[in-house]
Amino acid sequence: MNQQITRMSPSVFVLILLCLMPIQSSSSSPTLTITPRILKKSGDTVLIEWSNVSSPSNLDWLGIYSPPDSSHDCFIGYKFLNTSPSWASGSGSISLPLTNHRSNYSFRIFRWTLSEVDLTRLDEDHNPLPGTAHLLSQSEPLGFAAGRGPEQVHLAFTDVESEMRVMFVAEDAEERYVRYGEEEEKMDEVALARVERYERDDMCDAPANTSVGWRDPGWVFDGVIKCLKKGVRYYYQVGSDSKGWGTTHSFVSRNEDSDETIAFLFGDMGTATPYSTFLRTQDESISTVKWILRDIEALGDKPAFISHVGDTSYARGYEWLWDQFFVQIEPVASKVAYHVCIGNHEYNWPLQPWRPDWAKTIYGTDGGGECGVPYSLKFHMPGNSSEPTRTHAPATRNLYYSFNNGVVHFVYISTETSFFPGSSQYNFIKNDLESVDRNKTPFVVVQGHRPMYTTSNDKKNARMREKMLEHLEPLFVKNQVTLALWGHVHRYERFCPLNNFTCGSMGFNGEKSEAFPIHVVIGMAGEDWQPIWAPRANHPNVPRFPQPQRSMYRGGEFGYTRLVATKEKLILSYVGNHDGEVHDRVEILASGQVLNNGGAGGSICSVTAGSGPSGAGFEVADSKFSWYVKGASLLILSAVMGYVLGYISRSRKVNSLRKTWTLANTEAVDTACGVLGLGDSVLLQFLHSFVLKCIRIPLPP
Numbered sequence: 029m030n031q032q033i034t035r036m037s038p039s040v041f042v043l044i045l046l047c048l049m050p051i052q053s054s055s056s057s058p059t060l061t062i063t064p065r066i067l068k069k070s071g072d073t074v075l076i077e078w079s080n081v082s083s084p085s086n087l088d089w090l091g092i093y094s095p096p097d098s099s100h101d102c103f104i105g106y107k108f109l110n111t112s113p114s115w116a117s118g119s120g121s122i123s124l125p126l127t128n129h130r131s132n133y134s135f136r137i138f139r140w141t142l143s144e145v146d147l148t149r150l151d152e153d154h155n156p157l158p159g160t161a162h163l164l165s166q167s168e169p170l171g172f173a174a175g176r177g178p179e180q181v182h183l184a185f186t187d188v189e190s191e192m193r194v195m196f197v198a199e200d201a202e203e204r205y206v207r208y209g210e211e212e213e214k215m216d217e218v219a220l221a222r223v224e225r226y227e228r229d230d231m232c233d234a235p236a237n238t239s240v241g242w243r244d245p246g247w248v249f250d251g252v253i254k255c256l257k258k259g260v261r262y263y264y265q266v267g268s269d270s271k272g273w274g275t276t277h278s279f280v281s282r283n284e285d286s287d288e289t290i291a292f293l294f295g296d297m298g299t300a301t302p303y304s305t306f307l308r309t310q311d312e313s314i315s316t317v318k319w320i321l322r323d324i325e326a327l328g329d330k331p332a333f334i335s336h337v338g339d340t341s342y343a344r345g346y347e348w349l350w351d352q353f354f355v356q357i358e359p360v361a362s363k364v365a366y367h368v369c370i371g372n373h374e375y376n377w378p379l380q381p382w383r384p385d386w387a388k389t390i391y392g393t394d395g396g397g398e399c400g401v402p403y404s405l406k407f408h409m410p411g412n413s414s415e416p417t418r419t420h421a422p423a424t425r426n427l428y429y430s431f432n433n434g435v436v437h438f439v440y441i442s443t444e445t446s447f448f449p450g451s452s453q454y455n456f457i458k459n460d461l462e463s464v465d466r467n468k469t470p471f472v473v474v475q476g477h478r479p480m481y482t483t484s485n486d487k488k489n490a491r492m493r494e495k496m497l498e499h500l501e502p503l504f505v506k507n508q509v510t511l512a513l514w515g516h517v518h519r520y521e522r523f524c525p526l527n528n529f530t531c532g533s534m535g536f537n538g539e540k541s542e543a544f545p546i547h548v549v550i551g552m553a554g555e556d557w558q559p560i561w562a563p564r565a566n567h568p569n570v571p572r573f574p575q576p577q578r579s580m581y582r583g584g585e586f587g588y589t590r591l592v593a594t595k596e597k598l599i600l601s602y603v604g605n606h607d608g609e610v611h612d613r614v615e616i617l618a619s620g621q622v623l624n625n626g627g628a629g630g631s632i633c634s635v636t637a638g639s640g641p642s643g644a645g646f647e648v649a650d651s652k653f654s655w656y657v658k659g660a661s662l663l664i665l666s667a668v669m670g671y672v673l674g675y676i677s678r679s680r681k682v683n684s685l686r687k688t689w690t691l692a693n694t695e696a697v698d699t700a701c702g703v704l705g706l707g708d709s710v711l712l713q714f715l716h717s718f719v720l721k722c723i724r725i726p727l728p729p
């Protein structure tokens with residue numbers, strides 16, 4: 029940066045002169061090559077090399093396309109060439125691990141100029157999307173080897189204990205199978221998989237139904253292995269003799285007689301991409317999967333499963349991100365059942381059928397026009413709940429269901445469709461909770477996406493919480509739900525046992541007779557935009573966020589929770605991604621008595637000494653400060669083109685720095701969001717006026 033400044037600042041006049049000259053001055057055209065030309069499977073890396081790019085610019089970029097004939101603006105992602113250390117010499121290389129989207133890839137290099145920065149075409153982070161007016165070079169297509177078998181394998185329980193569902197995606201509808209057995213060398217049992225798919229016109233809105241967002245999703249296969257023994261490891265493979273068999277995986281079958289239950293639970297994880305794209309992606313999801321995989325491997329032959337309580341892929345209408353997500357979770361989802369709740373980012377669209385007046389601002393466009401279709405077809409959860417989409421799109425499934433696992437009864441609900449008395453979901457929850465056999469499963473865990481309790485400053489969902497408190501909390505309290513787990517707020521927060529905002533339960537010594545549900549928000553698995561904690565009511569602008577007494581522990585660290593229960597005791601632990609260690613823990617006895625209601629050390633005192641609610645506030649205050657500083661330094665350096673160029677071409681990096689901050693998400697407008705909005709608009713307005721007033725071409729190096 030400094031180098032550029034000293035190099036360029038004396039050259040303003042040259043710059044102005046240069047802007048009258050054509051962009052591509054040299055006659056030699058750049059080369060763009062890829063090695064290898066065929067990848068074996070998702071995750072394999074391609075090396076993309078270019079040379080002979082004349083007058084290299086900070087804004088030169090590599091577009092990643094699949095299928096290869098996509099129009100210029102329909103890339104799936106991009107990288108600036110300056111991510112290669114040698115870019116300034118006109119040649120360089122970028123390595124990319126790629127996901128198999130069942131069609132070939134191609135790569136293109138474009139020159140983008142500052143005058144072409146279009147401030148009406150921004151990505152989710154408010155970075156301008158790169159322009160495609162000047163194609164410099166285009167690669168040969170890159171393919172994936174045939175015959176390697178399907179990918180994106182993920183498991184789920186069915187309504188029958190002795191079964192396991194195996195789902196995967198393939199490039200055509202030809203018959204595929206699951207073959208399995210107790211020995212890796214003897215997988216001689218076979219189950220035929222059912223197949224389904226969805227089409228572009230099943231999508232309800234943009235971007236899902238546009239040529240930017242839509243891609244062929246392939247064929248979704250769904251096989252059920254039956255008559256499994258209890259608690260036994262099975263090896264399996266999916267595919268067919270004619271189209272090839274995939275990698276061998278294994279799982280340990282369910283065992284309802286087990287006196288132990290192990291689960292990994294979190295919400296709002298998302299997926300990571302090795303390139304920038306239209307949406308913010310979730311780099312932290314890599315760590316979450318990594319630590320859970322560590323835990324699963326450490327379990328040996330003990331069964332376990334995963335619960336992802338909504339906002340799963342965050343694809344939001346960009347179809348290829350679903351492939352990316354399922355490839356990313358395959359290492360865990362092929363070993364243990366992967367269970368989900370529906371979240372706003374799988375579903376919400378303007379014409380969703382249940383959208384009462386009070387919910388008009390709550391149920392927005394967060395699903396990116398998918399209207400629950402990929403979620404409904406790519407997952408297949410127990411039960412047969414469904415709600416019509418009221419379009420010709422398939423009905424929305426996987427809304428509410430339950431199953432026993434060892435000593436715990438798990439219930440999954442939908443906060444995106446009606447849970448009001450009279451609705452089929454309400455009836456399901458009521459009947460289900462009332463019919464739990466507490467001798468068999470002394471613990472009951474209910475999960476949904478939007479929280480009933482949070483102390484984040486998420487004002488937008490206030491009415492939702494009121495309605496949930498009004499209609500659902502009485503059912504939870506009456507039926508002595510042990511734990512209520514929620515996502516949506518991208519933090520960890522554990523409450524005392526609650527009824528109507530009041531800590532109750534059996535008291536720390538078990539002296540009372542009633543056991544109230546403990547609510548825990550577990551939306552910290554990957555997505556990072558987040559409202560601050562609620563400030564003091566009488567000092568809304570002061571960064572002090574008192575932790576109400578009912579909030580026992582707050583954590584801003586990414587991670588997941590681990591549930592381990594025996595007939596006597598359930599333990600829920602919060603594992604942080606930065607170190608893979610436990611940072612909070614609660615133990616609940618079968619009687620409902622809470623043993624260590626305090627923080628990580630088991631101390632009740634951590635109500636106030638907890639993980640520093642003020643931390644978040646100061647981070648936000650810092651971010652505000654740094655945005656002002658950034659705006660000011662831009663003004664100071666406004667004569668230096670290189671700075672602005674550098675800013676745009678590095679904006680992805682700048683934005684990834686933001687990931688260490690705690691930001692408001694767009695659907696929960698609050699103070700922090702206001703801070704961000706201000707920072708962004710100051711910067712963009714500045715950039716805008718700069719671009720309009722001062723159109724110049726960068727100085728060649």
Ligand SMILES: *[C@@H]1O[C@H](CO)[C@@H](O)[C@H](O)[C@H]1NC(C)=O
Binds near residue numbers: 055056057
């Ligand atoms: C780069 O361009 C020069 C001049 O046109 C040409 O001689 C050279 O072969 C090119 N190099 C490559 C790698 O294409």
Ligand SMILES: *[C@@H]1O[C@H](CO)[C@@H](O)[C@H](O)[C@H]1NC(C)=O
Binds near residue numbers: 169
């Ligand atoms: C995909 O790319 C491979 C390797 O370049 C090529 O052999 C194959 O014909 C391509 N397939 C299609 C459908 O274009």
Ligand SMILES: *[C@@H]1O[C@H](CO)[C@@H](O)[C@H](O)[C@H]1NC(C)=O
Binds near residue numbers: 232
């Ligand atoms: C996408 O869906 C919206 C809402 O139904 C519709 O207005 C729009 O025309 C559709 N776009 C495409 C490209 O089909």
Ligand SMILES: *[C@@H]1O[C@H](CO)[C@@H](O)[C@H](O)[C@H]1NC(C)=O
Binds near residue numbers: 187410411412413
């Ligand atoms: C599925 O739906 C039918 C009614 O259509 C109902 O009788 C049955 O109990 C449901 N199955 C489950 C597992 O919920």
Ligand SMILES: *[C@@H]1O[C@H](CO)[C@@H](O)[C@H](O)[C@H]1NC(C)=O
Binds near residue numbers: 528
């Ligand atoms: C909840 O508490 C508030 C305030 O203490 C009280 O006004 C309200 O009636 C209570 N609601 C229920 C359902 O008990």
Ligand SMILES: [Fe+2]
Binds near residue numbers: 296517551555
């Ligand atoms: Fe979320």
